[in-house]
Amino acid sequence: MYVEGFAMRGEWISHISVFIFAVATYIFTLILPSPLSVGGGDVGSYFFPKVIIFVILTLNSLSLIGLIKKGKKVVCNSSVKQPPNKKGYYKVAVLISLMVVYIAMLPLVGYVVSTLFLLVLMMLIYNVVSYKLFVFIPIGVVSILFFVFESFLRIPLP
Amino acid sequence: MEGLLYLLDLQLLTMIFTGVLVGIVFGAIPGLSATMAIALFIPITFTMSPVTGISFLLGIYCGGMYGGAIPAILIGTPGTPGAAATILDGYAMGKKGEGGRALAYATVGSFIGGLFSCIVLILLAPQLASFGLKFGGPEYFALGIFGLSIVASISGENVLKGLIVAAIGLVIATIGMDPIMGSPRFTFGSANLTGGISFIPALIGLFAISQVLVDSEQQNETLSKKEVNYQRQRVSIKEIASKWIEFLRASVIGTIVGIIPGSGSGISTFLSYNESKRFSKTPEKYGEGIAEGVIATETSNNATTGGALVPLLTLGIPGDSVTAVIFGGLLIHGLTPGPDLFANNLDVVHGLFGTLIIANIFMLILGMFFIRYLVKIASVPKNVLIPIIIVFCFIGSFSISNNLFDIWIALAFGVLGYLMVKFNYPLPPLILGMILGPIIESNLRRSLIQTDEGLLIFFTRPISLLFIIVTVLTLLYPVVKKLVKQRKFAGL
Numbered sequence: 121m122y123v124e125g126f127a128m129r130g131e132w133i134s135h136i137s138v139f140i141f142a143v144a145t146y147i148f149t150l151i152l153p154s155p156l157s158v159g160g161g162d163v164g165s166y167f168f169p170k171v172i173i174f175v176i177l178t179l180n181s182l183s184l185i186g187l188i189k190k191g192k193k194v195v196c197n198s199s200v201k202q203p204p205n206k207k208g209y210y211k212v213a214v215l216i217s218l219m220v221v222y223i224a225m226l227p228l229v230g231y232v233v234s235t236l237f238l239l240v241l242m243m244l245i246y247n248v249v250s251y252k253l254f255v256f257i258p259i260g261v262v263s264i265l266f267f268v269f270e271s272f273l274r275i276p277l278p
Numbered sequence: 279m280e281g282l283l284y285l286l287d288l289q290l291l292t293m294i295f296t297g298v299l300v301g302i303v304f305g306a307i308p309g310l311s312a313t314m315a316i317a318l319f320i321p322i323t324f325t326m327s328p329v330t331g332i333s334f335l336l337g338i339y340c341g342g343m344y345g346g347a348i349p350a351i352l353i354g355t356p357g358t359p360g361a362a363a364t365i366l367d368g369y370a371m372g373k374k375g376e377g378g379r380a381l382a383y384a385t386v387g388s389f390i391g392g393l394f395s396c397i398v399l400i401l402l403a404p405q406l407a408s409f410g411l412k413f414g415g416p417e418y419f420a421l422g423i424f425g426l427s428i429v430a431s432i433s434g435e436n437v438l439k440g441l442i443v444a445a446i447g448l449v450i451a452t453i454g455m456d457p458i459m460g461s462p463r464f465t466f467g468s469a470n471l472t473g474g475i476s477f478i479p480a481l482i483g484l485f486a487i488s489q490v491l492v493d494s495e496q497q498n499e500t501l502s503k504k505e506v507n508y509q510r511q512r513v514s515i516k517e518i519a520s521k522w523i524e525f526l527r528a529s530v531i532g533t534i535v536g537i538i539p540g541s542g543s544g545i546s547t548f549l550s551y552n553e554s555k556r557f558s559k560t561p562e563k564y565g566e567g568i569a570e571g572v573i574a575t576e577t578s579n580n581a582t583t584g585g586a587l588v589p590l591l592t593l594g595i596p597g598d599s600v601t602a603v604i605f606g607g608l609l610i611h612g613l614t615p616g617p618d619l620f621a622n623n624l625d626v627v628h629g630l631f632g633t634l635i636i637a638n639i640f641m642l643i644l645g646m647f648f649i650r651y652l653v654k655i656a657s658v659p660k661n662v663l664i665p666i667i668i669v670f671c672f673i674g675s676f677s678i679s680n681n682l683f684d685i686w687i688a689l690a691f692g693v694l695g696y697l698m699v700k701f702n703y704p705l706p707p708l709i710l711g712m713i714l715g716p717i718i719e720s721n722l723r724r725s726l727i728q729t730d731e732g733l734l735i736f737f738t739r740p741i742s743l744l745f746i747i748v749t750v751l752t753l754l755y756p757v758v759k760k761l762v763k764q765r766k767f768a769g770l
Contacts, residue, residue, distance in 0.1 A: 208495030246661035
């Protein structure tokens with residue numbers, strides 16, 4: 121019951137999110153330049169996005185109707201078969217935050233320092249216990265990537 | 279056949295070999311895939327010549343499709359989706375102590391299937407490409423719509439969700455400059471968005487970073503090292519020759535399924551397995567660990583590689599997620615897949631044909647003589663690999679245009695891909711929408727501007743009409759199939 125309720129809530133959230141995306145995109149099309157009127161039809165800049173938004177809204181509505189009609193039967197056939205893994209979600213949230221910090225640090229402290237920091241912290245999160253791996257993996261990866269991109273491919277790193 | 283002269287280049291041969299090796303490594307580690315490997319390594323090919331760069335990616339493709347058999351046979355976990363069917367008899371053989379023989383059959387089968395599909399590609403592609411040269415704006419638009427209808431088949435049960443995702447991909451493709459009017463769209467005043475969403479970072483985020491985030495939800499114990507038991511065993515040429523009909527049947531099935539856009543190795547392997555069982559004199563032995571089961575799945579698995587490249591190279595329509603990523607690789611080297619590729623870059627195309635054959639030969643060599651080292655890959659702990667992959671994703675994204683914004687794109691698409699997986703939305707249609715969006719939009723608008731017929735133009739031209747009819751049938755087929763199934767069930 122808990123799994124079905126959770127999956128059902130997920131379906132509603134996703135459908136509403138798609139609806140919000142389509143409406144927001146439509147609002148943005150209103151600020152585009154005036155359409156180019158040629159040969160009996162308007163095919164300006166916002167012609168194609170508007171057509172696609174209409175398609176998205178139609179398909180989303182059909183999917184929502186199907187969801188309401190079939191309800192639990194649809195949900196039971198979905199990929200959600202286990203209760204939500206809160207610990208796993210926290211881990212993902214921490215990882216995403218770590219990646220955001222890494223990207224923000226790149227222009228400030230450069231590739232070497234920020235990448236060493238990211239690798240060490242991620243290995244901690246993934247419960248790597250070997251001290252040798254903690255030393256050799258970050259240094260090895262940073263060095264190899266530096267050699268491959270900067271020296272071999274001549275692509276500058278951040 | 280000037281293109282074959284490329285194959286005399288030692289650097290090219292080295293890159294093909296390296297690509298095959300990288301592909302096998304990625305295919306052999308469950309959770310990684312050929313798709314991820316190609317997406318990750320596209321940035322590295324940026325400074326290479328087109329033939330060398332694409333050859334490297336094709337090497338990864340061939341190696342990756344084969345590599346999935348290693349963990350499937352040795353630890354009962356498929357390294358790639360196409361290797362799922364190999365577990366049925368491959369893992370059973372492994373448990374009986376015949377893992378070495380199973381791997382040998384998988385190696386030979388992959389080689390034969392891959393080579394067969396290469397030959398079909400070489401013979402068929404030029405004919406299809408010359409047909410494609412007759413296309414105008416309406417035909418390209420209808421072809422693009424047909425390409426999107428493939429979504430119906432690659433979205434599994436969630437056809438509507440697949441179409442929604444493809445449509446979102448079309449919207450994302452409109453970010454940047456309007457191709458007809460030249461005015462900015464959805465750029466929000468950002469110079470970074472004027473050129474649109476960078477395709478390769480989006481690809482890396484969607485297929486690599488999202489997979490990492492999904493894997494990260496697992497318990498740490500499942501990400502740690504796994505024990506692999508392997509004993510070297512050989513298979514004689516006489517034994518291989520005695521099963522020639524199995525190899526041939528699987529090769530044909532895999533190639534044909536690969537050519538059909540939207541189907542892929544996941545379908546061909548199970549289809550081939552079923553057919554092998556059907557034609558067998560001892561079908562009851564299937565599932566208990568017999569060589570024919572492994573031959574059927576692994577031969578058809580690699581036979582899809584050449585087949586899937588047919589619609590990609592000739593019509594510019596990626597047949598599955600792997601070829602969608604290869605599409606990105608071709609674009610980055612200034613090669614636009616489709617009929618024009620054969621008209622303007624025939625030497626490159628011939629070079630790629632030769633590359634595929636050589637990649638299959640290298641795969642055979644690696645599989646026959648170095649398998650005892652390759653099997654150790656399946657035991658590499660993922661909790662060490664994942665941080666390395668993340669760094670590779672970000673640095674690879676940055677290297678495309680030395681722009682930090684591309685790393686943010688990769689992360690954004692990685693989070694988007696993760697959410698899509700959690701909410702049961704398929705990923706490949708998003709990339710298909712982004713790829714086909716510019717083709718569909720520019721040809722639609724140009725066709726409407728150039729004619730007074732309006733939308734009728736797409737129905738009065740025979741090739742365009744044919745594509746539209748096939749599109750409608752493709753979209754209706756899952757619905758009709760479901761209705762027939764429900765009626766049968768109700769009738770019972």
